[in-house]
Amino acid sequence: MSGRVPPLVGADLWQGVMAAAAGRCQCRGTCGKKHDKDGGRCPAVHGSYLRHGTGPVRLxxxxxxxxxxxxxxxxxxxxxxxxxxxxxxACHDATRRTTAKAQHAAAPAVEPDSLFDL
Structure with missing residues (x-):
């Protein structure tokens, strides 16, 4: 739990969520990646570096x-x-995009209003 810097607003809530997650991303593939190398769960840990040249992960x-x-x-x-x-x-944004695309595809097609009655 050391090294975690909470956000300015809602710090107690954020810290509770991070404690429940053990400081690790809880994505289990909804982002489109299988996370196979890490037991099916994203390997991103708050404050760690996933790749050389990137900043620390902020959950x-x-x-x-x-x-x-x-x-x-x-x-x-x-x-x-x-x-x-x-x-x-990364998982948040990818999951959000995937969910938005799925909802858009599932929405019934709406015919545009015509300007003139024929």
């Missing part, structure tokens, strides 16, 4: 449910600790 506390990643910020901020998970930025 996010965000909705655990991939659909929740598309919630407006004010709704996501109101979620309880049990509904949150630790995400590295």
């Amino acid at each position: 996010l506390a965000a909705p655990a449910d991939p659909d929740g990643l598309l919630l407006p910020a004010h709704q996501a901020a109101a979620l309880p600790k049990a509904a949150l998970a630790a995400w590295c930025p």
Whole structure:
């Protein structure tokens, strides 16, 4: 737990989520990667370096449910600790994109309004 710098707002909530995650990203492949080398879970640990030349990993506390990643910020901020998970930025962004694409593909096609009645 040492070396973790919490965000300025919601530090208690963030620290609770990080403690539950043991300071490691909780993605299990929703980002599109299988994370096979690491037992099916993302290897990103808060404050560590994944590759040479990159900055340290800064984990996010965000909705655990991939659909929740598309919630407006004010709704996501109101979620309880049990509904949150630790995400590295790469897994968070990839999961969010994948979920948005899936929801867009599943949405029924809407015909545009016509300007004129024929």
